[in-house]
Amino acid sequence: MAQIMYPDGGTFPQGTPHKQKPYEFTFVIRWVGLILTIILLYLCIVLVGAGATATFLSVGLYYFVKGNSQNQQYMMRARVVAQAFTVGAFIFGMSAAAIKSVSKT
Numbered sequence: 001m002a003q004i005m006y007p008d009g010g011t012f013p014q015g016t017p018h019k020q021k022p023y024e025f026t027f028v029i030r031w032v033g034l035i036l037t038i039i040l041l042y043l044c045i046v047l048v049g050a051g052a053t054a055t056f057l058s059v060g061l062y063y064f065v066k067g068n069s070q071n072q073q074y075m076m077r078a079r080v081v082a083q084a085f086t087v088g089a090f091i092f093g094m095s096a097a098a099i100k101s102v103s104k105t
Contacts, residue, residue: 035100042093049086056082 060075 038096038100039093042089042096045089046086046093049082049089052082053079053086 056075056079060072060079063069063072063075
């Protein structure tokens with residue numbers, strides 16, 4: 001009897017019905033959806049942090065030009081906090097992606 005080779009390495013005799021498990025494709029769709037959700041979530045968090053950093057920097061420079069040194073100091077401190085948040089979110093996102101990649105293989 002002839003053998004049919006499937007991509008997963010399994011062989012079935014010809015004429016034997018190969019019933020596909022219903023969860024195989026839904027698992028792939030859920031996995032891809034989860035990965036895309038994680039990437040978009042971390043990307044959004046990093047973009048929000050970068051936007052906050054740019055905003056605090058711009059407002060701080062505005063106060064610097066106006067001569068308001070007290071508010072300029074507050075804005076520069078807020079910029080440092082926003083920048084630390086952005087770098088932390090980026091590192092966390094990259095490490096989460098690396099962990100997902102390692103656990104996948």
